[in-house]
Amino acid sequence: xxxxxxxxxTFFTMFSEIADNLISAARALVDLFDHYQDTxxxxxxxxxxxxxxxxxxxxxxxxxxxxxxxxxxREDIYRLTSSFDDVLDLINSAAxxxxxxxxxxxxxxxxxxxxIILAQCEELGRAVAHLQKNGDVxxxxxxxxxxxxxxxxxxxxxxxxxxxxxxxxxxxxKIKELLEVLETATDKAEDVANVLETVVLKNx
Amino acid sequence: xxxxxxxxxTFFTMFSEIADNLISAARALVDLFDHYQDTxxxxxxxxxxxxxxxxxxxxxxxxxxxxxxxxxxREDIYRLTSSFDDVLDLINSAAxxxxxxxxxxxxxxxxxxxxIILAQCEELGRAVAHLQKNGDVxxxxxxxxxxxxxxxxxxxxxxxxxxxxxxxxxxxxKIKELLEVLETATDKAEDVANVLETVVLKNx
Amino acid sequence: xxxxxxxxxTFFTMFSEIADNLISAARALVDLFDHYQDTxxxxxxxxxxxxxxxxxxxxxxxxxxxxxxxxxxREDIYRLTSSFDDVLDLINSAAxxxxxxxxxxxxxxxxxxxxIILAQCEELGRAVAHLQKNGDVxxxxxxxxxxxxxxxxxxxxxxxxxxxxxxxxxxxxKIKELLEVLETATDKAEDVANVLETVVLKNx
Numbered sequence: 001x002x003x004x005x006x007x008x009x010t011f012f013t014m015f016s017e018i019a020d021n022l023i024s025a026a027r028a029l030v031d032l033f034d035h036y037q038d039t040x041x042x043x044x045x046x047x048x049x050x051x052x053x054x055x056x057x058x059x060x061x062x063x064x065x066x067x068x069x070x071x072x073x074r075e076d077i078y079r080l081t082s083s084f085d086d087v088l089d090l091i092n093s094a095a096x097x098x099x100x101x102x103x104x105x106x107x108x109x110x111x112x113x114x115x116i117i118l119a120q121c122e123e124l125g126r127a128v129a130h131l132q133k134n135g136d137v138x139x140x141x142x143x144x145x146x147x148x149x150x151x152x153x154x155x156x157x158x159x160x161x162x163x164x165x166x167x168x169x170x171x172x173x174k175i176k177e178l179l180e181v182l183e184t185a186t187d188k189a190e191d192v193a194n195v196l197e198t199v200v201l202k203n204x
Numbered sequence: 205x206x207x208x209x210x211x212x213x214t215f216f217t218m219f220s221e222i223a224d225n226l227i228s229a230a231r232a233l234v235d236l237f238d239h240y241q242d243t244x245x246x247x248x249x250x251x252x253x254x255x256x257x258x259x260x261x262x263x264x265x266x267x268x269x270x271x272x273x274x275x276x277x278r279e280d281i282y283r284l285t286s287s288f289d290d291v292l293d294l295i296n297s298a299a300x301x302x303x304x305x306x307x308x309x310x311x312x313x314x315x316x317x318x319x320i321i322l323a324q325c326e327e328l329g330r331a332v333a334h335l336q337k338n339g340d341v342x343x344x345x346x347x348x349x350x351x352x353x354x355x356x357x358x359x360x361x362x363x364x365x366x367x368x369x370x371x372x373x374x375x376x377x378k379i380k381e382l383l384e385v386l387e388t389a390t391d392k393a394e395d396v397a398n399v400l401e402t403v404v405l406k407n408x
Numbered sequence: 409x410x411x412x413x414x415x416x417x418t419f420f421t422m423f424s425e426i427a428d429n430l431i432s433a434a435r436a437l438v439d440l441f442d443h444y445q446d447t448x449x450x451x452x453x454x455x456x457x458x459x460x461x462x463x464x465x466x467x468x469x470x471x472x473x474x475x476x477x478x479x480x481x482r483e484d485i486y487r488l489t490s491s492f493d494d495v496l497d498l499i500n501s502a503a504x505x506x507x508x509x510x511x512x513x514x515x516x517x518x519x520x521x522x523x524i525i526l527a528q529c530e531e532l533g534r535a536v537a538h539l540q541k542n543g544d545v546x547x548x549x550x551x552x553x554x555x556x557x558x559x560x561x562x563x564x565x566x567x568x569x570x571x572x573x574x575x576x577x578x579x580x581x582k583i584k585e586l587l588e589v590l591e592t593a594t595d596k597a598e599d600v601a602n603v604l605e606t607v608v609l610k611n612x
Contacts, residue, residue, distance in 0.1 A: 065405030075279070075483070100364045160508045169373035169577035173380075176581075201473030269609030279483070304568045373577035377584075 090185035109158030144193035151186035237315035294389035313362030348397035355390035498593035517566030552601035559594035
């Protein structure tokens with residue numbers, strides 16, 4: 001059987017752009033927690049990257065709505081786009097907590113979790129690059145999930161420690177929420193991996 | 205090409221009823237925070253409207269499951285119905301916090317956010333009315349999103365202020381949650397707009 | 409019209425396994441709160457059951473991705489699987505709060521809510537068993553929703569009481585979250601019932 005309609009490659013390019021933009025945001029987040037200074041400028045930069053992500057999301061959904069033949073299930077393109085967007089939203093949301101709650105001294109787990117988020121985003125970038133070329137998407141996805149487990153353990157331990165040591169309830173609320181937002185970002189990265197897995201399994 | 209099976213208009217009528225009911229709930233919420241008295245009766249009224257919404261949701265999903273030809277994608281009818289229901293649930297949930305937490309003195313941002321929710325629901329009502337007549341749905345959807353951004357800014361500022369001023373952690377927990385529930389309602393209204401946008405773009 | 413391809417019954421068997429595993433988890437949760445001792449061993453046991461659930465979820469999604477003809481809509485198989493998984497995750501998450509927050513004395517509502525969760529899971533098990541044999545799935549689903557309403561009332565009352573009595577904000581945060589996680593488990597059980605309802609209505 002031969003293909004009559006050539007596969008549209010635009011979607012793959014657009015997903016690469018989305019992944020690259022997400023990696024930039026994750027890098028900025030790591031830098032924020034690793035060198036905790038100029039936080040106002042750094043969180044503003046993450047916000048700027050998030051706006052680029054909004055435009056990329058909007059562009060891909062518009063294209064999806066106007067395209068009749070898609071390279072893989074429309075439903076999966078939709079899910080992939082929105083789960084990528086969720087990760088970016090949560091990275092921004094974590095940075096946002098810094099300014100909103102005037103957090104002076106984030107716990108080491110915040111830097112640790114950001115690094116896990118970055119590692120996941122880099123794996124997702126590789127997976128997306130492999131998607132078009134039938135590369136090893138599934139191994140990348142497994143890595144993303146492994147990182148999610150690591151983040152889960154790290155955040156649980158950090159929150160447990162927080163409840164032991166932090167006696168100021170208002171500060172506890174702030175730090176707990178920061179850690180939860182970071183952990184949720186790693187869950188959402190796992191969601192992206194799950195969609196990618198589905199796409200590969202359906203099309204093999 | 206001519207249409208053999210006439211488009212079923214019942215779904216449009218049902219969505220108008222859902223939108224009208226939602227607008228009633230949003231109005232009752234604005235009244236609750238604008239004139240903060242008789243709160244027990246007012247929250248009971250919102251609960252009553254929410255039950256009507258449950259019946260409307262159930263009716264449309266039953267019809268969907270029994271209808272073979274739908275005026276637009278079944279998946280989108282499903283999504284539209286449940287995202288409308290989410291907004292109503294959150295309006296009720298916000299009102300509920302008043303009784304559950306015995307909130308005596310809600311912050312001005314609660315009234316402000318309710319008004320944004322009402323403005324969104326009115327736009328959604330107009331969008332739904334335009335849907336059948338090919339009116340300007342997209343402009344209405346853009347407005348709903350603009351309002352969501354405004355709500356986001358308002359709630360972030362209000363929560364940031366709360367952390368500065370409120371020294372009683374238990375009161376802080378109550379008010380923070382009230383503001384978050386209100387802000388989530390505006391997110392869910394944006395979700396409705398996103399589905400409506402998809403429906404229009406697919407069918408043009 | 410006669411059927412050329414026989415319906416694959418594997419999915420029904422797999423959903424029965426998922427339901428049975430979920431019932432085990434819910435039973436362990438009831439036991440944990442009813443006899444509040446050896447909590448470390450009991451929460452570890454729930455974690456073990458959750459891992460089995462992860463494997464079952466993975467197996468059914470893999471099969472779904474590789475199966476061309478499914479006994480009901482792929483989308484609904486996907487939704488059913490992930491909503492079942494959500495209930496299990498939340499049961500584990502509730503148990504987890506015990507160790508994470510070192511909760512010494514959970515409120516009676518925790519035991520009450522666990523019993524509601526178990527009752528729901530048992531109804532879901534019956535519904536899944538009926539699914540293949542065209543038994544009375546809908547009545548089971550209505551029961552699941554009725555239990556969700558009961559859980560909603562129970563958790564609201566318990567949280568309201570907590571805010572009245574608990575003066576230690578950090579303890580309040582712990583118990584509030586435990587109750588919310590338990591209540592969310594009953595919401596997710598309702599989601600499972602909603603998917604089952606959809607499946608039945610579409611296929612009748």
